[in-house]
Amino acid sequence: MTAPIYERVALIGLGLIASSMGHAMKKWGLATTVTGHAKTELTRTSALELGFCDEVFASAAEAVRDADLVVLAVPVGAMEGVATEIGPHLKPGATVTDVGSVKQAVIEAVAPNIPEGVHFIPGHPLAGTEHSGPRSGFATLFRNRFCLLIPNGAAPEAIARLRDYWEGMGANVEEMDAAHHDIVLAVTSHTPHLIAYTMVGVADHLRRVTESEIIKYSAAGFRDFTRIAASDPTMWRDVFLTNKEATLDILGRFTEELFALQRAIRMGDGDELFDYFTRTRAIRRSIIEAGQDTAAPDFGRAKVDGA
Amino acid sequence: MTAPIYERVALIGLGLIASSMGHAMKKWGLATTVTGHAKTELTRTSALELGFCDEVFASAAEAVRDADLVVLAVPVGAMEGVATEIGPHLKPGATVTDVGSVKQAVIEAVAPNIPEGVHFIPGHPLAGTEHSGPRSGFATLFRNRFCLLIPNGAAPEAIARLRDYWEGMGANVEEMDAAHHDIVLAVTSHTPHLIAYTMVGVADHLRRVTESEIIKYSAAGFRDFTRIAASDPTMWRDVFLTNKEATLDILGRFTEELFALQRAIRMGDGDELFDYFTRTRAIRRSIIEAGQDTAAPDFGRAKVDGA
Numbered sequence: 001m002t003a004p005i006y007e008r009v010a011l012i013g014l015g016l017i018a019s020s021m022g023h024a025m026k027k028w029g030l031a032t033t034v035t036g037h038a039k040t041e042l043t044r045t046s047a048l049e050l051g052f053c054d055e056v057f058a059s060a061a062e063a064v065r066d067a068d069l070v071v072l073a074v075p076v077g078a079m080e081g082v083a084t085e086i087g088p089h090l091k092p093g094a095t096v097t098d099v100g101s102v103k104q105a106v107i108e109a110v111a112p113n114i115p116e117g118v119h120f121i122p123g124h125p126l127a128g129t130e131h132s133g134p135r136s137g138f139a140t141l142f143r144n145r146f147c148l149l150i151p152n153g154a155a156p157e158a159i160a161r162l163r164d165y166w167e168g169m170g171a172n173v174e175e176m177d178a179a180h181h182d183i184v185l186a187v188t189s190h191t192p193h194l195i196a197y198t199m200v201g202v203a204d205h206l207r208r209v210t211e212s213e214i215i216k217y218s219a220a221g222f223r224d225f226t227r228i229a230a231s232d233p234t235m236w237r238d239v240f241l242t243n244k245e246a247t248l249d250i251l252g253r254f255t256e257e258l259f260a261l262q263r264a265i266r267m268g269d270g271d272e273l274f275d276y277f278t279r280t281r282a283i284r285r286s287i288i289e290a291g292q293d294t295a296a297p298d299f300g301r302a303k304v305d306g307a
Numbered sequence: 308m309t310a311p312i313y314e315r316v317a318l319i320g321l322g323l324i325a326s327s328m329g330h331a332m333k334k335w336g337l338a339t340t341v342t343g344h345a346k347t348e349l350t351r352t353s354a355l356e357l358g359f360c361d362e363v364f365a366s367a368a369e370a371v372r373d374a375d376l377v378v379l380a381v382p383v384g385a386m387e388g389v390a391t392e393i394g395p396h397l398k399p400g401a402t403v404t405d406v407g408s409v410k411q412a413v414i415e416a417v418a419p420n421i422p423e424g425v426h427f428i429p430g431h432p433l434a435g436t437e438h439s440g441p442r443s444g445f446a447t448l449f450r451n452r453f454c455l456l457i458p459n460g461a462a463p464e465a466i467a468r469l470r471d472y473w474e475g476m477g478a479n480v481e482e483m484d485a486a487h488h489d490i491v492l493a494v495t496s497h498t499p500h501l502i503a504y505t506m507v508g509v510a511d512h513l514r515r516v517t518e519s520e521i522i523k524y525s526a527a528g529f530r531d532f533t534r535i536a537a538s539d540p541t542m543w544r545d546v547f548l549t550n551k552e553a554t555l556d557i558l559g560r561f562t563e564e565l566f567a568l569q570r571a572i573r574m575g576d577g578d579e580l581f582d583y584f585t586r587t588r589a590i591r592r593s594i595i596e597a598g599q600d601t602a603a604p605d606f607g608r609a610k611v612d613g614a
Contacts, residue, residue, distance in 0.1 A: 128527075200587040201564050201568075204590055213491050217453060217491055223594060224499070224531050229587040230592075241577055257509050276504060279508065280533070283533055286522045287525050
């Protein structure tokens with residue numbers, strides 16, 4: 001246990017990310033009091049039962065009262081409504097941050113509602129699972145994951161404090177500007193998710209033809225796509241609607257590359273395919289070297305020679 | 308240890324699949340003698356050192372002499388050359404099978420070279436990792452994986468024996484006709500792999516712009532693609548060249564779906580996106596219910612609340 005970094009932290013939205021933050025704050029003593037707000041009573045009750053909130057409130061305005069840190073953990077499309085509601089109730093000197101997957105749109109939605117004297121520092125922890133809701137959170141979700149903070153002109157001491165807070169939950173904190181964040185995430189996260197959703201959708205249509213075979217033989221590669229295509233639909237709808245430009249840009253590049261490979265298949269150009277597949281293999285190696293994955297063979301099974 | 312199912316088994320090609328079969332035969336006593344052939348001496352020496360072959364030969368023709376079962380475990384594009392070479396040396400009454408990811412093309416390449424009195428039963432174990440070579444194999448690779456056999460008009464007792472052999476390695480054996488196999492695999496494996504390769508290729512081009520950021524922030528979804536895009540380039544080149552029609556068919560459907568989603572993003576049609584993402588989530592549930600994956604949250608980390 002370290003000294004609390006914030007006295008009172010308000011979690012607005014109590015899903016996977018907020019509940020994990022709550023558990024992490026409790027585990028490592030990062031806050032004295034954790035308050036929470038969620039729209040449904042069932043979620044609020046769960047938060048108290050699970051113990052990651054000390055107090056819950058039916059309105060966001062009540063939840064943020066006297067908070068030193070306010071964390072907006074709602075889908076990106078709901079940020080503006082929440083910001084409008086809490087703006088007049090924020091304590092002078094408090095910090096407001098968020099955990100949205102898109103940053104330019106969040107700044108446009110939230111910044112105009114933050115009063116003078118309150119620090120607004122957008123953030124994005126690159127962590128998650130395909131599960132959602134208050135029961136899916138766990139304290140170690142952020143450990144060794146990156147958390148990107150957008151300085152956005154905030155006071156350096158407020159940024160340093162928020163950095164300490166995330167580091168207290170085990171995250172590696174980096175600063176980045178909002179536009180750059182949105183294009184980096186379009187490549188590393190948003191477009192891959194859209195593609196996974198699409199591939200699973202294709203199989204869904206065919207499934208009616210080949211019955212349960214798609215499901216049965218999914219381990220041959222398809223299964224890896226279904227995992228990311230099982231993520232929260234509301235969250236992802238909002239990501240694509242609010243990071244439209246960057247996602248469409250990367251999708252355009254993806255389509256070009258796909259057509260080139262499709263042409264190589266149609267023309268029987270084995271050399272082009274071989275060269276392409278060799279280059280992509282090198283990227284995998286770089287990711288392993290960077291410590292962002294292990295070289296352990298997976299494909300759904302560990303390399304264990306058990307009985 | 309059970310009684311050996313075949314006296315003498317010849318592995319032609321000594322990569323991930325063959326080396327795993329060799330280890331499995333040794334572990335469960337499925338063959339009295341395992342012979343092997345690979346083009347390079349280094350691979351042959353490794354097979355002896357690792358102990359999954361009893362004898363190795365510089366030519367495939369020597370390796371298959373007196374074999375009761377011959378397993379063709381070379382890339383699909385190399386099947387015809389191998390079949391031509393071994394045809395005259397096969398023992399009457401022997402069974403020839405293969406482990407290629409495409410079945411119609413393998414039958415066209417191999418069947419004409421199999422003499423009267425030898426059983427040819429094409430096969431495809433749906434198992435693998437992103438690693439390749441003789442050192443990547445392990446005995447339990449096939450456990451609880453499906454192995455598809457193509458009866459192809461072979462004698463029922465020969466099929467039953469090959470089925471026992473695969474079941475001895477822990478696989479669930481199913482029979483399927485070749486054309487149907489190729490379309491099922493185009494959906495569950497071949498197209499997902501091509502798409503993963505493409506997404507990683509897109510990032511490769513951008514990487515030069517954003518330096519190592521793609522690598523660094525890959526855990527947000529992209530990483531799952533790089534794993535399957537790290538598979539053996541030769542094997543995958545041959546898959547796409549030989550399962551051209553089915554792959555292009557599924558790719559066409561994929562592109563249609565992708566364009567529909569891209570349009571929904573551009574038009575800001577949140578309802579369409581939400582409905583699509585909700586449907587794909589249901590498929591994920593079916594896969595978990597079918598026992599082909601677990602519901603444990605992954606995204607590169609287990610749900611363990613360790614210290």
